[in-house]
Amino acid sequence: MKIALLGYGKMGKTIEKIATDRGHHIVLRVDKDDTDYELADADVAIDFSVPNAAVSNITKCITKGVPVVSGTTGWLEEYDKVIALCKEKKGAFIYASNYSLGVNLFFELNKKLAKMMNGISDYEVTMEEIHHTQKLDAPSGTAITLAEGIIANSKKEKWSLDQGDATTIPITAKRIENVPGTHSITYSSAVDDIEIKHTAHDRSGFALGAVIAAEWLHGKTGVYTMKDVLGL
Ligand SMILES: NC(=O)C1=CN([C@@H]2O[C@H](COP(=O)(O)OP(=O)(O)OC[C@H]3O[C@@H](n4cnc5c(N)ncnc54)[C@H](OP(=O)(O)O)[C@@H]3O)[C@@H](O)[C@H]2O)C=CC1
Numbered sequence: 001m002k003i004a005l006l007g008y009g010k011m012g013k014t015i016e017k018i019a020t021d022r023g024h025h026i027v028l029r030v031d032k033d034d035t036d037y038e039l040a041d042a043d044v045a046i047d048f049s050v051p052n053a054a055v056s057n058i059t060k061c062i063t064k065g066v067p068v069v070s071g072t073t074g075w076l077e078e079y080d081k082v083i084a085l086c087k088e089k090k091g092a093f094i095y096a097s098n099y100s101l102g103v104n105l106f107f108e109l110n111k112k113l114a115k116m117m118n119g120i121s122d123y124e125v126t127m128e129e130i131h132h133t134q135k136l137d138a139p140s141g142t143a144i145t146l147a148e149g150i151i152a153n154s155k156k157e158k159w160s161l162d163q164g165d166a167t168t169i170p171i172t173a174k175r176i177e178n179v180p181g182t183h184s185i186t187y188s189s190a191v192d193d194i195e196i197k198h199t200a201h202d203r204s205g206f207a208l209g210a211v212i213a214a215e216w217l218h219g220k221t222g223v224y225t226m227k228d229v230l231g232l
């Protein structure tokens with residue numbers, strides 16, 4: 001496949017290596033100063049850029065009929081608008097807050113655990129995410145997806161970076177040099193804790209998942225998630 005990389009930072013460069021190893025060709029690399037780019041003959045675009053560029057990059061791909069895999073976090077207030085455009089233009093689009101197989105399994109485990117803990121009043125849930133110091137958004141997109149998984153399966157109604165009331169899942173976001181991404185969910189009672197945790201060792205799991213999603217999306221139309229790609 002001919003791949004356009006929208007965003008050529010830490011993730012863009014990791015994706016380039018994995019995509020090339022899998023026999024794909026990178027035909028475009030877009031960074032901050034290349035806003036007037038042409039998608040030309042790209043079969044698929046992969047956007048790992050910055051929150052304030054994601055929507056215009058995705059919009060351009062959909063408008064030009066290029067399937068787009070979006071990994072950028074921090075723009076989801078405009079998700080419904082993007083989905084509506086994709087449907088109107090009969091485009092192809094996937095967004096995932098996290099493309100790694102491990103985190104997508106962790107998302108399912110989190111929902112099952114939330115369902116199990118629902119109604120057991122002895123335990124209170126909290127979440128912690130840790131990322132590198134260059135990260136622009138907090139909490140992470142992955143933490144938001146995990147919180148949504150708990151909300152859909154419990155009496156919790158919202159998440160917050162503050163403590164909040166009994167209906168709130170408190171999220172602590174820590175920024176520590178060189179951490180690729182760690183997420184943990186803890187249910188605490190007076191006598192014990194139950195904790196589940198995912199630790200990324202590097203960025204290759206995110207990048208491989210994004211390339212697999214691009215391969216899967218090529219030739220399709222519609223709006224999808226990693227659950228579709230992985231058959232979970
Ligand atoms: N869904 C997932 O699995 C994962 C998602 N992410 C998300 O991906 C995004 C990128 O992460 P990461 O690669 O670590 O970040 P980086 O900061 O390393 O890379 C982002 C790149 O985007 C560039 N950029 C800035 N403006 C534009 C623009 N208008 N169009 C295209 N590119 C632009 C930046 O250029 P410059 O440096 O010149 O500003 C930079 O090179 C983040 O939102 C992060 O949260 C990260 C890992 C996994």
Ligand SMILES: O=C(O)C1=N[C@H](C(=O)O)C[C@H](O)C1
Binds near residue numbers: 097
């Ligand atoms: O910015 C990052 O690095 C990451 N961002 C994603 C997120 O916000 O969840 C995924 C991963 O945790 C790494």
